[in-house]
Amino acid sequence: DVTGWGENDRGVSFTFGPEVVAKFLHKHDLDLICRAHQVVEDGYEFFAKRQLVTLFSAPNYCGEFDNAGSMMTVDETLMCSFQILKPAEKKKFPYGGVGTNRPVTPPRNTPAAQPKKGKK
Structure with a gap:
């Protein structure tokens, strides 16, 4: 569990604890932070006593994860609901999988793909 601010494992961003979320919400008079751009297994995930939700809309992200995706709807009473993308x-793909041992697609406009010159 993180308290306050800290560097993440990759050293390119920061982690933060639930008290950071609460302080930000109070300062800006907000009830919820909705964020994205991080894979979460069930498509959405709450943090900090449900004051922050992470959404991820791409199921089976990059063909590497078994994650669900989700979309969040907020109604006129500010009730949030989630649609899950299973x-x-x-x-099973031919050639052993996506991107492995597949024949290369020839580029367009190569000499072999040019129309023959001469009679029309």
Whole structure:
């Protein structure tokens, strides 16, 4: 559990604890922070006594994760609800998987793809 601010494992951003969330919400007179851009297994995940929610809308992210995706709807009474995008079943791809041992697609406009010159 994180308290206050700290560096993340990769050294490119920061982690923060629930008291940082509470202080930010109080200072800006807000009730909820909704953030994204981090894979969460169930498509959404609450933090800091449900004062922050992380959404991730891409199920099976990059074909590497078994995560669900989600969308959040906020109604006129500010009630939040979530629509879950279930992860697809793993499919077997030819050539052993996506991006592995696949034949290369030839680039466009190569000499072989040019129309023959001459008679029209």
